[in-house]
Amino acid sequence: xxxxxxxTLAPHIGQRVTIRGWxxxxxxxxxxxxxxxxxxxxxxxxxxxQKDAEPDTxxxxxxLTQESAVAIAGEVVADARQVGGVEMQVTRLELIHKxxxxxxxxxxxxxxxxMERRHLWLRSRHQWAIMRIRNRIIMSIHHxxxxxxxxxxxAPILTENAVEGTSTLxxxxxxxxxxxxxxxxxxxxxxxxxxxxxIYTFGPTFRAEKSKTRRHLTEFWMIxxxxxxxxxxxxxxxxxxxxxxxxxxxxxxxxxxxxxxxxKVSALQSVRKPFVRISYTDAVDLLxxxxxxxxxxxxxxxLRTEQIELEKERAHNSSxxxxxxxxxxxxxxxxxxxxxARLDEITEVLRNIPVWRSSARxxxxxGDFGGSDETLxxxxxxxPVIVHRYPAAVKAFYMKRDPEDDRLALGMDVLAPEGxxxxxxxxxxxxxxxxxxxxxxxxxxxxxAFEWYLDLRRYGSVPHSGFGLGLERTVxxxxxxxxxxxTIPFPRMLGRLSP
RNA sequence: UCCUCGGUAGCUCAAUGGUAGAGCAUGCGGCUGUUAACCGCAGGGUUGUAGGUUCGAGUCCUACCCGGGGAGCCA
Numbered sequence: 001x002x003x004x005x006x007x008t009l010a011p012h013i014g015q016r017v018t019i020r021g022w023x024x025x026x027x028x029x030x031x032x033x034x035x036x037x038x039x040x041x042x043x044x045x046x047x048x049x050q051k052d053a054e055p056d057t058x059x060x061x062x063x064l065t066q067e068s069a070v071a072i073a074g075e076v077v078a079d080a081r082q083v084g085g086v087e088m089q090v091t092r093l094e095l096i097h098k099x100x101x102x103x104x105x106x107x108x109x110x111x112x113x114x115m116e117r118r119h120l121w122l123r124s125r126h127q128w129a130i131m132r133i134r135n136r137i138i139m140s141i142h143h144x145x146x147x148x149x150x151x152x153x154x155a156p157i158l159t160e161n162a163v164e165g166t167s168t169l170x171x172x173x174x175x176x177x178x179x180x181x182x183x184x185x186x187x188x189x190x191x192x193x194x195x196x197x198x199i200y201t202f203g204p205t206f207r208a209e210k211s212k213t214r215r216h217l218t219e220f221w222m223i224x225x226x227x228x229x230x231x232x233x234x235x236x237x238x239x240x241x242x243x244x245x246x247x248x249x250x251x252x253x254x255x256x257x258x259x260x261x262x263x264k265v266s267a268l269q270s271v272r273k274p275f276v277r278i279s280y281t282d283a284v285d286l287l288x289x290x291x292x293x294x295x296x297x298x299x300x301x302x303l304r305t306e307q308i309e310l311e312k313e314r315a316h317n318s319s320x321x322x323x324x325x326x327x328x329x330x331x332x333x334x335x336x337x338x339x340x341a342r343l344d345e346i347t348e349v350l351r352n353i354p355v356w357r358s359s360a361r362x363x364x365x366x367g368d369f370g371g372s373d374e375t376l377x378x379x380x381x382x383x384p385v386i387v388h389r390y391p392a393a394v395k396a397f398y399m400k401r402d403p404e405d406d407r408l409a410l411g412m413d414v415l416a417p418e419g420x421x422x423x424x425x426x427x428x429x430x431x432x433x434x435x436x437x438x439x440x441x442x443x444x445x446x447x448x449a450f451e452w453y454l455d456l457r458r459y460g461s462v463p464h465s466g467f468g469l470g471l472e473r474t475v476x477x478x479x480x481x482x483x484x485x486x487t488i489p490f491p492r493m494l495g496r497l498s499p
Numbered sequence: 500u501c502c503u504c505g506g507u508a509g510c511u512c513a514a515u516g517g518u519a520g521a522g523c524a525u526g527c528g529g530c531u532g533u534u535a536a537c538c539g540c541a542g543g544g545u546u547g548u549a550g551g552u553u554c555g556a557g558u559c560c561u562a563c564c565c566g567g568g569g570a571g572c573c574a
Binding site: 025027028029030031032033034036045047049050051066081082083101103104105106107108109110111112113115168183184205207209210211212213214215216217220221222318321326327329330332333334336337340344345347348351352355368370371372413421422423424425468469470471472473474483484495 | 500503504505509510511512513521522523524525529530531532533534535536537538565566567568569570571572573574
C-alpha cells in the first residue's frame with residue numbers, strides 16, 4: 001500500500017493509503033476513536049471504528065498517547081467538516097513508539113515553560129505555520145535576487161576587526177589571537193560587489209547586546225545585498241521591490257499558515273509600491289508635530305476604553321464563575337488569561353505613552369530615533385516607510401555624505417508597519433579614499449585592519465550601495481507575531497542558550 | 500545597568516491578613532461523529548529562597564534567586 005504524506009492526501013480520495021506520523025490529539029466516544037495525526041506536512045483526522053477495525057488495532061487506538069509515533073493504513077474519504085476536506089477511515093494501526101507523559105498538552109502554556117522545551121514546542125501547530133512561512137520568505141528572497149542576476153556569496157563568520165567597537169561583539173580565541181563573531185557581512189559584501197557587480201549574503205550575525213525586548217536576538221540571520229553602481233534611490237527601490245515580493249509571495253503561497261496564525265491579511269495586502277519615503281529631517285518635524293500628538297491621544301483614549309471594557313468583562317466573568325458548568329468554567333479560564341495578558345499590555349503602553357509623547361514632542365534634530373519614535377512614525381502609514389538622509393554623526397563611518405548637505409549621510413532605514421519596527425538598514429557607501437581615511441582616524445579605528453577595505457577605493461572605486469534585512473524581524477512582521485523568539489527554530493538571546 | 504510586572508498542584512490560573520481551590524493533564528467509569536469533545540469519580544501542595552511583623556502570612560515588610568517586557572543599543 002502506498003505511503004503518502006498528509007499534504008498529498010486529497011488526490012487519494014477513495015483509495016487506501018498509509019501515513020506515518022505522530023499523535024497530535026485523541027478524542028474518544030463509545031466504539032470510536034478520533035486521532036488527529038501530524039506528520040510535519042499537515043494534520044489529518046483518522047477515525048478508528050471498533051466494528052470495522054481489527055482487534056489489535058482497536059486496542060492500540062484506545063491506549064494511544066499524545067506524540068506516540070504510528071503508521072496508519074486506511075481509506076481516504078472526503079469530509080467537509082475537516083480542515084483540508086479529508087479524513088481517514090482506519091483499517092490498520094501500527095504503534096512505532098509509545099510516548100509517555102508528553103509535557104506540552106493541548107492547552108495554554110507560559111513562555112518560560114515552552115522555551116525550556118523548544119525542541120518539543122516546534123511540533124505544535126503555530127510553530128509549524130511560522131517555520132513554513134520563514135521558509136517561504138527565505139525562498140522568496142533567493143528567487144528575487146537570483147532572477148535579477150545577483151550572485152549569492154558568503155561573508156566570513158569569524159572576523160578580526162571590530163567594525164564599530166567591541167562592546168557588542170562576541171569575542172573568541174582564534175589560536176591565541178583575538179577574533180570576533182561577525183556582526184555584519186557588509187564590508188566583505190562590498191569587496192564581493194566590486195568583483196561580481198551585484199551580490200547578496202545570507203548568513204548568521206551575532207550581537208552581544210544585552211537587550212531583552214521582543215525585537216532582539218543575539219544570533220540572527222541577515223540578508224545583505226551589495227550593488228556596484230547603485231545610488232541611494234536605486235537602493236531604496238530595490239528594498240521596496242524585495243519587501244513587496246516577500247509580502248505577495250506569503251499571501252499567495254502561505255494562506256493556510258497565515259490563517260493558522262490568525263494574521264490579518266489586509267495589512268499585508270497594502271504592502272505595495274510606492275512606499276512612503278520621508279527624509280530624517282521631515283520625520284523629526286512629523287514627530288514634533290500636533291499630528292503625532294493627536295495620534296497618541298487617539299490611541300490613548302482607545303486603549304482606556306478597551307481597558308474599562310475588559311475590566312467590566314473580567315468582573316462579570318468572575319461573578320458568574322461559581323454557578324458555571326465545567327465547560328463554561330474552562331472557557332472563562334481561557335478568556336481570563338487573554339484578558340489579563342491584554343490588560344498587562346495596555347497598562348504597559350499607557351504607562352509609556354507620556355514618555356513617548358514628550359520624547360516625540362521634544363525630539364531634537366541630530367539624535368537617532370528610539371524604538372518608540374520608530375513605532376510612532378510607522379503608525380502614521382499603512383505600509384512600510386523609508387526614512388533617509390540621517391545626520392552623519394549617528395551613522396556608521398563608511399556612509400557617503402549627501403553632496404547637497406554635508407551634515408547628512410546617504411543612509412536609509414525601512415520601518416515595517418503596525419509598529420513592527422526597523423527591518424532594513426543601509427545606504428550608499430563612501431567611495432572616496434581620503435574621506436574614508438579621515439573617517440577611520442576620526443572614529444579611532446585600527447587602520448591596519450581596514451587596509452584591504454581601503455583598497456576598494458584605490459583600485460576602480462565606484463558608487464555603490466547596499467542594505468541589511470533582518471530575517472527574524474521580517475518573519476515576525478509577516479506572521480504578525482509580537483516577539484521574534486518564535487521566528488527562528490532555536491532562538492539565542494539574553495539568558496537563553498539551550499536547547 | 501536601570502525601570503516595571505510576576506513566581507501557588509505536572510501545566511494555566513483563583514484565593515478582604517483567618518480551613519489553599521478550579522480547569523486542563525494523569526488514572527478509572529460513561530457516551531457510536533468528536534473538533535482544545537463532553538459527563539461522573541479519584542489521586543495530586545514545604546505557596547521561588549532566607550529572614551521579619553502579627554494571636555494568625557499565599558497575602559504585609561526586607562534581602563536574594565528566577566522569569567516576563569520596556570529603556571539604552573540595534574536588524
